[in-house]
Amino acid sequence: xxxxxxxxIKDKIxxxxxxxxxxxxxxxxxxxxxxxxxxxxxxGKDILNQIIKxxxxxxxxxxxxxxxxxxxxxxxxxxxxxxxxxxxINDAINEGVREGYKEGYLRKSVVNDPILRVNTxxxxxxxxxxxxxxxxxxxxxxxxxxxGSENMSKIYMLKPSEGIEGIKKSVxxxxxxxxxxxxxxxxxGVGIGGNxxxxxxxxKKALLRDIRIKSDKEHIRQLEEELFEKANRLxxxxxxxxxxxTVLGINIETFATHxxxxxxxxxxxxxxxxxxxxxx
Amino acid sequence: xxxxxxxxxxxxxxxxxxxxxNYEKGIALPFDLKDQSIYFAxxxxxxxxxxxxxxxPTTSSRMDSYSPxxxxxxxxxxxGKGARDKGVIxxxxxxxAVYIGAVGGAGALISECIKKCEIVDYSDLGSEAxxxxxxxxxxxxxxxxxxxxxxxETEPLKYKTYDI
Ligand code: SF4
Numbered sequence: 394x395x396x397x398x399x400x401x402i403k404d405k406i407x408x409x410x411x412x413x414x415x416x417x418x419x420x421x422x423x424x425x426x427x428x429x430x431x432x433x434x435x436x437g438k439d440i441l442n443q444i445i446k447x448x449x450x451x452x453x454x455x456x457x458x459x460x461x462x463x464x465x466x467x468x469x470x471x472x473x474x475x476x477x478x479x480x481x482i483n484d485a486i487n488e489g490v491r492e493g494y495k496e497g498y499l500r501k502s503v504v505n506d507p508i509l510r511v512n513t514x515x516x517x518x519x520x521x522x523x524x525x526x527x528x529x530x531x532x533x534x535x536x537x538x539x540x541g542s543e544n545m546s547k548i549y550m551l552k553p554s555e556g557i558e559g560i561k562k563s564v565x566x567x568x569x570x571x572x573x574x575x576x577x578x579x580x581x582g583v584g585i586g587g588n589x590x591x592x593x594x595x596x597k598k599a600l601l602r603d604i605r606i607k608s609d610k611e612h613i614r615q616l617e618e619e620l621f622e623k624a625n626r627l628x629x630x631x632x633x634x635x636x637x638x639t640v641l642g643i644n645i646e647t648f649a650t651h652x653x654x655x656x657x658x659x660x661x662x663x664x665x666x667x668x669x670x671x672x673x
Numbered sequence: 674x675x676x677x678x679x680x681x682x683x684x685x686x687x688x689x690x691x692x693x694x695n696y697e698k699g700i701a702l703p704f705d706l707k708d709q710s711i712y713f714a715x716x717x718x719x720x721x722x723x724x725x726x727x728x729x730p731t732t733s734s735r736m737d738s739y740s741p742x743x744x745x746x747x748x749x750x751x752x753g754k755g756a757r758d759k760g761v762i763x764x765x766x767x768x769x770a771v772y773i774g775a776v777g778g779a780g781a782l783i784s785e786c787i788k789k790c791e792i793v794d795y796s797d798l799g800s801e802a803x804x805x806x807x808x809x810x811x812x813x814x815x816x817x818x819x820x821x822x823x824x825x826e827t828e829p830l831k832y833k834t835y836d837i
Contacts, residue, residue, distance in 0.1 A: 443812070444776065444778060446779075447778070447779040447781050450781045456723075456784070458727070458778065458781060459777075459779075460715060460716050460726060460728055460780040461715075461729075498717060500715065500726070500727075512799040512801075541732045541777065566837055569837060572755070572756060573756050576778040626833070626834040627829070627835060628829035628833030630828070630829060630832055632754065632774060632777060634825070
């Protein structure tokens with residue numbers, strides 16, 4: 394057994410909330426530059442230049458890249474030989490979020506209840522996913538997610554007979570329907586298989602993968618490439634004002650599924666796709 | 674492309690909802706809507722020494738159910754991001770209003786053109802409060818004009834080479 398003080402987890406979460414919101418990940422930054430270089434629309438090019446300038450400024454001033462600093466999504470993968478000490482892990486995570494959003498001057502965008510809607514003023518609670526893994530390490534991933542893009546996400550329960558064509562259609566239709574709303578260029582996470590809720594979690598996890606790294610399954614890699622190419626021919630373009638940069642990346646995660654089903658979840662994200670991870 | 678200089682007011686859905694409910698009840702609004710510009714935005718908090726935090730636009734469609742009324746009450750300019758529905762565009766044509774797009778996700782850059790920021794009302798809504806902003810050369814694109822011309826409809830078609 395390895396003892397881990399939950400205070401360390403709290404501090405890490407705090408740092409990661411601030412860093413993720415102010416410093417754009419390399420993969421996204423490079424892909425925006427690449428998109429700018431090949432964008433055919435003049436307005437589109439200008440918008441992508443503003444987006445790059447914005448990311449530079451945010452990093453330099455340690456200011457949020459986007460004012461929607463999101464709801465904090467936290468993944469904890471805890472080794473089975475870990476023993477958390479000095480407090481409750483759930484409370485420690487929320488305390489880390491609370492401190493991060495306060496000290497980082499991040500926006501508090503969480504309401505206490507979906508119907509009563511009173512702001513909690515500290516961006517808690519976070520959405521937390523726990524996994525037990527082998528070993529004595531803890532991997533923490535923090536992924537703040539804005540809702541301009543979250544609201545454009547969809548789940549489809551396809552029939553197996555709809556097959557790969559049905560999957561392609563679902564993903565591309567979701568991107569087209571999202572249009573100008575999720576601040577394109579978008580990043581798209583797709584979850585295929587599992588069941589209703591797992592497909593959505595897979596889609597979220599797909600957003601955590603570096604967009605330069607393709608799936609290690611050959612048929613999925615091909616699907617990622619085809620969807621990327623087709624999505625960029627839909628015409629939506631930067632901010633929905635036309636162009637050939639509609640998506641920066643499409644990542645797909647899969648899982649086994651039931652003989653009767655083909656769940657497909659599409660988690661739409663934006664050019665401010667944020668995540669940080671660390672291993673303790 | 675336009676550059677906006679002058680006073681604009683922020684309001685998101687919660688502020689719109691409250692403003693219109695108050696209007697029905699005869700309660701005074703945080704500002705007179707006549708000939709004003711509303712920026713659909715909820716900035717992040719200012720650090721010490723800063724005027725404002727990041728302050729980009731939010732998705733305008735969440736205001737679609739409120740905008741026809743605010744336009745009727747005098748709003749002439751709306752600034753946000755993303756498509757608007759038919760009801761809003763009809764009201765824009767009837768009363769003469771324009772919809773300007775700011776770059777979504779460029780909140781740090783946009784904050785550089787905000788010279789003054791004061792909270793006007795609804796501070797209990799946190800980032801959804803109504804702020805009065807003094808802006809200088811705030812960059813925007815007229816996406817829907819008062820005749821209903823809509824760049825979201827016309828521009829993407831020029832680049833579309835794939836039909837689902
Ligand atoms: S969709 Fe992304 S870039 Fe746009 S406002 Fe939301 S978080 Fe910011």
